[in-house]
Amino acid sequence: MLNMKNTYTRWQLLFLMALRFLIGWHLLYEGIAKLLNPQWSSIGFLKESQWILSGFAKWVISDPSILSAVDFLNTWGLIAIGLGLILGMFFRVAALSGFVLLVVYYFNCPPLVGIEYSLPADGNNLIVNKTLIEAFALAVLAFFPTSRILGMDALMAGWKKKKEEK
Amino acid sequence: MSDKKTDQGPSLRENLGINRDMKRRTVLKAMAGLPVLGLFGIGLLNKREYDLSKKNSIIKELGLDSLELPKSDYGQTKPQGDLIRVGFIGFGTRARQLSRALGFIHPEDMKSWQQRNLLNDWLQQEYLNVAITGICDVFDNHAEDGLATAENYTRPGGNSAPKLPVKRYRTYHEMLADKDIDAVIVATPDHHHARISIDAAKAGKHIYCEKSVALHEDELNELYATVKNSAVVFQLGHQIPQSVVFQQAKEIVKKNILGKITLIETTSNRNSANGAWVRHLDAKGNLKPGSESSIDWKQWLGEAPEVPFSVERFYNWTQWFDYDTGMIGQLFTHEFDAVNQLLRVGIPKSVVSSGGVYFWKDGREMPDSLNCVFEYPKHDLTLMYSGNLASSRSRGRVFMGHDASMELGSNVIIHADSGSTRYKEQIKSGAIDTGSPLLTYNPASQQIDAVSSASEKYYASRGLTTTTLNGRNVDVTHLHLREWLGCIRNGGTTSANIDMAFEEGITCIMAHRAYVEKRCVEWDEVNKKII
Known part of the structure; x- marks a missing residue:
């Protein structure tokens, strides 16, 4: 019934699962925290945007309706990605969209030499920061999937297979 | 060895048992994320409770949980009271801003506001039921700006707003003598403020006077006494308290x-x-x-x-x-x-x-x-x-x-x-x-x-x-003018009334x-x- 064979060793699976839950937890809370704070808006973050996406950020800020659409998509996107990772549901889509979203965050405020931000940075960063690392960790998870071993995708794959058999 | 096993094959009953077992295991494995979500939920509830109690304790402790802010009736769609006919004395840069706050825009400003996407928002400003019917400025260009502004019918209130003729007065005395002017806005250089306001109060015109109210003690005293002994509504041009x-x-x-x-x-x-x-x-x-x-x-x-x-x-x-x-x-x-x-x-x-x-x-x-x-x-x-x-x-x-x-x-x-x-x-x-x-x-x-x-x-x-x-x-100057007009119609005291103006004037x-x-x-x- 399992459509993916577990080729991981016990330890590989354990840490891949742990990474999946940790990132899922983080993104889910980021989304929910925004949802619970009625005053949250991405404007503060977008105002800081300086590199290649600064034009995009300005465009978003310029129009309140675009800004609120971006806020909405961001909040619910984070929640959906977080749930997808934790539950192992639509896992690859969730992990890859998470990767894209985090890379967008990174490109808005990359810690490049010569770019200074008024917001204090989390730790000391040179070109690489934690957002970028989290993005690539998500990419790794997408290409070392665990959701069909432990996750809702296993069930869904089963259903799909049954349908095909019928 | 294996051939033998295959040949024998599992019995049907065994097969069903394995299938059921595998199904159950699959379902269990599929639910692997649920305990994590459960933990997340508990953490979230804890955090939420902590945040709320912290916020409430500080706000309650400071007595800020029961703030009573005056409810604003801003955003009336029907014109309030009778039409008030306003005359501008002085029509420079500040007067252009004041006229916008009153609901009138200079054609040039209209163009630039349209380009800057501000015009539609401005047109939503509450219609104050006023008409600018008089302009007085000693500089021809400024007076013409005033006339162009007053005669521009793109304004809050739209077509239902009355289109009254606008008159240019050569001196402010002429304007004050005209019974077709109900109220004046004094936006001249400061050295005229007190004198014009004194004469306006004597002529029974309501006054919105830009700061500063007076340059000399004697003229301020005279203004204070004149306004106090008249029935006119006086408002000094400040807007901070309106925010x-x-x-x-x-x-x-x-x-x-x-x-x-x-x-x-x-x-x-x-x-x-x-x-x-x-x-x-x-x-x-x-x-x-x-x-x-x-x-x-x-x-x-x-x-x-x-x-x-x-x-x-x-x-x-x-x-x-x-x-x-x-x-x-x-x-x-x-x-x-x-x-x-x-x-x-x-x-x-x-x-x-x-x-x-x-x-x-x-x-x-x-x-x-x-x-x-x-x-x-x-x-x-x-x-x-x-x-x-x-x-x-x-x-x-x-x-x-x-x-x-x-x-x-x-x-x-x-x-x-x-x-x-x-x-x-x-x-x-x-x-x-x-x-x-x-x-x-x-x-x-x-x-x-x-x-x-x-x-x-x-x-x-x-x-x-x-x-x-x-x-x-909402423009705070607009609110300040609105308060003044409200007091002219319904009585009451303006926030920058003559007593406040006197204290400020003397201090300055x-x-x-x-x-x-x-x-x-x-x-x-x-x-x-x-x-």
């Missing part, structure tokens, strides 16, 4: 969150030619229009000493003692109004001022660096003003109390004081962190927030709390005299006289 933020600050002061306030620091920080009243040149550096043939110079001078015609004086009048009191009259007036509206400190016992012309050495009399200290022994309070025209470093407006300080700008930020008696326990227990704002007030959400997360703290301290975007933006004259006469100027409370 929602200000109403909130008022409540905070009323609830004594700050403790005893003994020091208030107010500042003006500008660093541009225009901000330093160098205004006779256009954007290309050419002299702006205006000559003796288009400007009635004698009338412009009024009661000021006679000097030959000068375009510079005409545009840059704020630089000269004969026409203004500089930073005191143009900028400190707003600061004083904010303080007086909050604390009603009134006229100070004494004032000292010092400063000089240190940057804009263009022959001006007015200092570009000025510091004034106002003493209020009756209130145990010092009010300081520091203005500078050669640095725009923002220094804010801060009310310093024994228990907390309040910075009042586009938002309100309260910091608990580390030496506070009232918050001693909370500071000790860590419930209140003196390093970050205790409270901020967010005008968009109309509620007080105990600041919690690190980034919120950060934004609040820098005044970057920008949630006003989605809220409706004292500060200016202290600078010019280089001495400590005092107020004789008994004889109501500056000594």
